[in-house]
Amino acid sequence: MNQFVLQYGKSVELLLFPHILELGMKKNGSIQPDSFPVTTAEGLRIYHITEGRFEWHINQQLYVFYPGDVALIMPGIALGAENNILAIGSYIWIQVTVQKLDNGHIQPGEWSALSDAEATAIGKILCLNNLPALSRFSEVCNIIKSIYTELIGMEVAYQTRINQHIDELLIQVARKVTRQTRSPRDFPQAFTDLEVLLRQDLSHQWTVEEMAGLVGMGTTLFTEKVKSYSGFSPISYLINIRISEAIRLLKRTDVTVTDIALDTGFYSSQHFSTTFKKLTGYRPSEFRKNHLRNIK
């Protein structure tokens, strides 16, 4: 395959694909000054190295890439080479737009056939793990090549096929990130990591699918594992974390009960109040009053 670069807005091939910002293959045979300056991009960039050895700075950290490795650059993150010089070698890459959510997470756009829950899970996996270097990952190369072939071939239903390929790419990358982050042999560790993530974003309306996705498991197996490991269903376990945090906040007087409800992930102060009372016997406001009275 020869070198090519397609860019949305410039290349007619991408007219129907506003979410594919860039697609290309680069073969670099000589050292040139300023051949790889620092760039940031609004889309998610995925590079697969096919030949050579590249030393790239991603978000100011140095990573070394060898053939078969993948560089994963999140939207808005800087990518550059040592001394701005592109080393000899070749790579293939794609840049796709993703929606940015309020909490900083990303989600694929409407072109994607992924369900909302699965898309959120993938977005979370990519954002929370912050893993820009994925090793031995040639599936990425094949998928990008297939997208290119479809773009050029324009056979029947190529539009659908290309969007499927991008979904496939995101799924593969998310799975690889999960596998590379944690051992599939250590459920306790995976569960502890999950708990830390839940606590970092307690106001998010977590679904079981998302939680399962973060551990890299299907929903059914995940629910079964959590139940036997923790004694709780995933949702009950999550509610316990929410209530624990709520108790901590109720003991401080500078946060309103409504704020506590929303901060700890309840739909409303009514939902918070009912859940809290069911478990503790107190309404949140009673709990606070009671606690303050006990001090005096």
Next chain:
Amino acid sequence: MNCIITVELGTYGIWVFVYDLDGNVIGSMKGRYPTFHAQPDYSEQDPEQIFITTLYVLKNILNEYVHPRKYKVASICFCGSMHSVLAVDMKGNPLGHAITWADNRAKQEAQELRNSTMGRKLYEETGTPIHPMSPLVKIAWIRDRDEERFKLTSKFLSIKSYIIHQLTGEYMIDYSIASATGLLNIHKVDWEDDALAYSGITAEQLVPVVPVFAAVGKLKKAYQQSLGLQPDTKILIGSSDGCLATLGDGIMKGEQKASITIEDSGAVRVIGPTVLKDKQMRFFNYLLTDNFYISGGPTNNGGNIFEWFTRHFGEFISQFDMEQSMQKLLEEAANVSPGSDGLLFMPYLLGERAPIWNANARGAYFGLNINHERKHFIRATIEGILYEIYSIGKALGEHRSIESLSVNGSFGTIPFCSQLIADIFNKPVQVRQQFHSVSFGAYLLSATEMGIYKSLDDVSTKPAEFSNVFKPNRQHHGIYADYFRIFEKLTTKLSDEFEAIGNLQQKYAHPSKIHINEKP
């Protein structure tokens, strides 16, 4: 019909049992809470999460086993893990998470104190070995390195004291947990002035010490209602997991028997009317009652080491299925002859407490030859863990004569391990299947408090037919005894090298995330 509930606030979670008055289990439920490691040496738990988990599991077990069958709850007896520290402010609000027994942040303080005259004196007065686990040194650490928290602290509690305070509004600590703080004089049963001075606190910053049978007042009204319990439900303060495991195991005062617990970590314990006075400061002496001491030694390296081995060298057929691959490893280990054909394993992956008390100790395989295969490593790993248990038992034997053993805990009660313990110790080993010693010990406390037993001297255990007895194989014992001599020598001989490698491991430690994915 009356029933007794026991609540164990353990290292990994809460375990609640319902017993009838004869000690038969009506039902049990578990709920897990996590341990956070914000830094490598830190082990912390969220006190509010423990509290909510306690309420949740209590509520579920009452609704499933107690209320539908019209049982009346006579008492709820609490059991806690030892050595935890939770600082609370004047309002009783936690200042940060609770620091658990496994926390090592005060290792430097502990080492300095252990090697001093004051350290020896405090050990003799308090019965708690000088070690980072001890609240004594943890509080000193907070004083020196977390001044803000120290200044705001009104009281230093144990996790159990905090949970009981949440439920009843009363601050109390029982003999057993108090005697594991390193701050209690176990001979006078009062806070020890020298220890308080070392930690830089006053007795008012600790809570009143009460016997393990003490009732702690009533459940708050809201909890009576949400749990559906009567106002006269007794809340018993109870004891510690270590003391109750020994009591529940049916070890009687004066009997020549030791109790071995091997869960993730392990311990060998004896009960007696007096403390063990050990010149090398190897053993703890914790209080159960005024005339019952639980003495023994803990190890860091138990079932968790076999889990480590399984995780890295076991075969995983399906994702996350640890149990299945452990089972396969055990089958392979059984096909190797005792002594693993001369392959020895030193299990000190997590440093070691008793009997060597060396945080720098590290693991090693020794004696490898060209004929050793994977299966030898499996068996050697298990044998190494149990040699270490034996080295504690052997040292205890210098103080008490031990004629038989009782084994509990998930790793120790694997039949393959129980038989190995019998062979290595050359003593009969008693194991009760499907039996949870800690909770049963808590039941025995409650039943004694109710007058079902006259005293703890009088408690009878469940009938003998429930027991499996593993008899030692003399021939195997001879082999293990020969190898153990080398094991023991290596442990002492390698002391300098343990320290040297420990230092290098720290010096060249990788940051938790490695940023260059360099390939060979």
